[in-house]
Amino acid sequence: MPRARLGRFTKPMSKVFSYPKSEKLKNKKTIDLLFSEGKSVSKYPLKLIYAQTAPFFNTQIEAGVTVPKRNFKSAVTRNRIKRLLREAYRINKQEVFNNTEGRFAFLFLYLGKEVPTFKQVEKGMKVVLQRFFEAEITQNRKK
RNA sequence: UAAGCAGGCUACCUUAUCGCUCUGGCGGUGAACGUCAGAGAGGAAAGUCCGGACACCAUAGUGCAGUAUAGCGGGUAACGCCCGUCGUUCCAUUUUAAUUUCUAUUAGGAUGGAAAAGGACCAGUGCAACAGAAAGCAAGUACAGUUCGGCUGUAGUGAAACCAGGUAAACUCUAUACGGUGAAACGUCACGUAAAUCGGUGUUUGAGGGCUGCACGCCCGAAUCGAAGGGUAGGCGGUUCGAACCUUUGGGUAACUAAAGGUCUAGAUAAAUGAUAAGGAGCCCCGAUGUAUUUCGAGGUGUACAGGAUCCGGCUUAUUGGCCUGCUUUUUUA
């Protein structure tokens, strides 16, 4: 563990609504982990797959975004939906940072078959994150 | 002024807030991070249909096989691309001749435009449904003519009929070009496992490899091939200055090219250009005025096709609106 400095865990909070490169979910292993063992909550047209990961890197949450090629053939519309999803996560992620303990990996899937507006995506994002909190709280109480 | 055709250019804008990637400066030992400044998708970035650059494989070698192209000349790094030109076919206009009351038909010439994968059945092999005597090496119907010789002409079937027949986007032949594999190439650093198990072949009598379909030749060569199984699937370089773009002058019918001057113009990697709000160009529709252009008011829309992934030159396909140039036809005025 050469580069893991656990004391550096907290990020500076000056840029609240940012979504830099280091918070993006890139590692193929963790993505495989998400699909095999991750739990999910969904609110059409969004679906959130999440899993707890080891506290290894500096970031608290890694998040990724996916739009299936099967539903959207054009690369332009796929890029647009991914941008909308990223934007919605960027604006609403602060609640997650304030209300959770531990590290998580997120993957947002878009399941709809039509191009949404930003308001639809943001509404779905808020609901999905709320359901994520509820699921986590009930799990903690069971423990 | 309007319409059509051909070619070229362009790709909505402004403000505010929040945000993304890269580069440079400063702070920071360094990384992270902060801050300031700058840069940040296309005409097709697409399809991957051709041609190259570049990298590795012998210094890329020989023969066969295979693939591609096809009048002639030029351009180019190269091309299946582009330009010019010849012939062919089609269309339009015009003209001549014959027939005809006219319309029109046939044949020939001229002008303009368009299209196309446009070598060779005088090397050989194959193919041709139905119809037809006969569709390829053998035969033959009817009528007419006749120098009486299966000599000549006509008719009928058919897309094609006796003729050196048709057919090569049939095999093939001729000429020319092409070695193979492709940035998941290739180099390098790091992490990690199994130097284990089973079976085959082999060490100068040479296994196997050098990703070519085969043969030869050349090089490396002591281990190697297969099965099942285990590990890693990360970083950096290649990677953006290039057959680059712009302007002027000269050469060329043109495609294009030479010289001089100037410019720096994306480098992401689960993949950067976005979101929200307001407003304005533009477009559409409705109403009023009006011969019409226009003007005023209200509403809608505020864009089509579409996102770099090593890089260039083409081709093909998708596509909305605006602007410019040329040609043709038409209207008005003088």
Add this chain to the structure above:
RNA sequence: GGCCCUGUGGCGCAACUGGAUAGCGCAUCUGACUACGAAUCAGAAGGUUACAAGUUCGAAUCUUGUCAGGGUCA
């Protein structure tokens, strides 16, 4: 990013060295048989051979270009 393959009724397949009505099985519909159903028998419908252009007298077949689907790679 590169390379390769395939498109024929609703489904699975034939016909592919060009020759005319594109065929077979299952499924569908109608009728018969039966008290009713299944099975069986008889009959019918359903195709612009993925789309577009070309070569040819003639194209599912040959050529080219689009579109759709699938496979493969360190």
